[in-house]
Amino acid sequence: MTAALRRIGAALLATAMALATAGCAAQSGGTEGTIALLLPDAKTARYETFDRPYFEERVAELGDFRVLYSNADQDAAKQQQQAEAALTGGAGVLVLDPVDANAAVSIVREANAQGVPVISYDRLVAGGDLAYYVSFDNEKVGQLQAAALTEALAGVEPEMEQRGILMVNGSPTDSNAALFKSGAQEVIDDAGLTVLSSFDTPEWSPDLAQEWVAGQVAQYGDRIAAVYAANDATAGGAVAALRAGNVTPFPIVTGQDAELTAIQRILTGDQFMTVYKAIRPQAERAADVAVALLRGDEVSAPLEIEGTPTTLLDPVAVTVDNIADTVVADGFWTIEDICTPDYAAACERAGLG
DSSP states (O other), X not given: XXXXXXXXXXXXXXXXXXXXXXXXXXHOSSOSEEEEEEEOXXXXXXXXXXXXXXXXXXXXXXXXXXXXXXXXXXXXXXXXXXXXXXXXXXXXXXXXXXXXXXXXXXXXXXXXHTTOOEEEESSOOSSSOOSEEEEEOHHHHHHHHHHHHHHHHGGGGGGGGGOEEEEEEOOTTOHHHHHHHHHHHHHHHHHTOOEEEEEXXXXXXXXXXXXXXXXXXXXXXXXEEEEEESSHHHHHHHHHHHHHTTOSSOOXXXXXXXXXXXXXXXXXXXXXXXXXXXXXXXXXXXXHHHHHHHHTOOOOOSEEETTEEEEEEOOEEEOTTSTIIIIITTTSSOHHHHOOGGGHHHHHHTTOO
C-alpha cells in the first residue's frame, strides 16, 4: 500500500469514528430525548440574554433532556443548515424562531417528513404543519408604541401641522414586523398624524436604521416630531442619527424589547418608551410544550391562529414613570444593572435607587 493510500485510509477511518461518536452522542447519554432551539440572531440582545437561558433552565427542570442550540445570525440559509443538522443529530422537537418566515416553511416541511413536530417561537412561520405557536400579541405591541407616541405629541399638537413622524419598521422577512407596523399605523392614522417617510429595516440592523434616519434628517430636519422605531436596536440607531443631526426639539422615539440600553436611554430622555415582553413565561411555555410533544402528551392552547394551537402573551408599555413597576419588579433588570455611575443622576431624578 502506498503512503498516499495509507493516508486516505487513515482519514476515512477517522471520519467513520467521528460519525459513529456523533451518532452515539445524539442517541445516548441517558437523556429522555433531544430538543433543538433555533434562534434567529444575536443583534437583538434578548435572545442570548434571556430566551436561551430561560428555555434551557425550564427544560432542565422538566427532565433529563438535551437541548441543541443554534443561532442563525440573521442568515436564513444558515438556519436551514442548522435545522438539518439538528434533525440529523436526533432532535425530536424543533423550537424555531425563523429568520425568514417564508423560507422557514421548508424547515417545517422537512421536520414533518421525519415525524418531528415544530413549535413556532416568537415569530409565526408562514406555512407548514406547525404543532404550536407561542408569542405575544404583536399587533398590540405596535398599538402600544403608537399610542404612547401620539399621547406624548398631544401637548405639541398646534406645532404638528408642519411636522410629522418617521417610521422605522422591522425586517421585511420577520412576520411579526408586519404586525407591529399594522398595529402602529392604525393608531397613527386614527390620530391624524402625518408620516413623513417609512422604512422597513433589513435584518433589524441598527446601522441601516441609523443610515436611513440620517438621510431623513438631512431632508426634513426639525420637521421630525417623532420616530416610530419598531424595536430598541433600531431605536438606538435612530437616536444616534437624530443626535448627530442636532434635531430640535428632540423627537419622541419608541422601541421594543426593554433592552438595558433602551431603559437607560429612557432615563436620559433620548428614548420615550419601550415595550416590555415578559420573556420568561414565553420561553417556559415553549419548553413545556416541547417536552410534552417529545413525551407524546397532548398539549392545549387558549386559541388557534391559522389552525395552529397558540398562546399569545400580553406586552406592556414602559416609560420613565413605570420602570420600577415593570422590568425591575419582574427581575428583568435590577437597579444595579440600570443605575450605573453614568446614569446615577438620571436614576435619582426618576426615583430609582
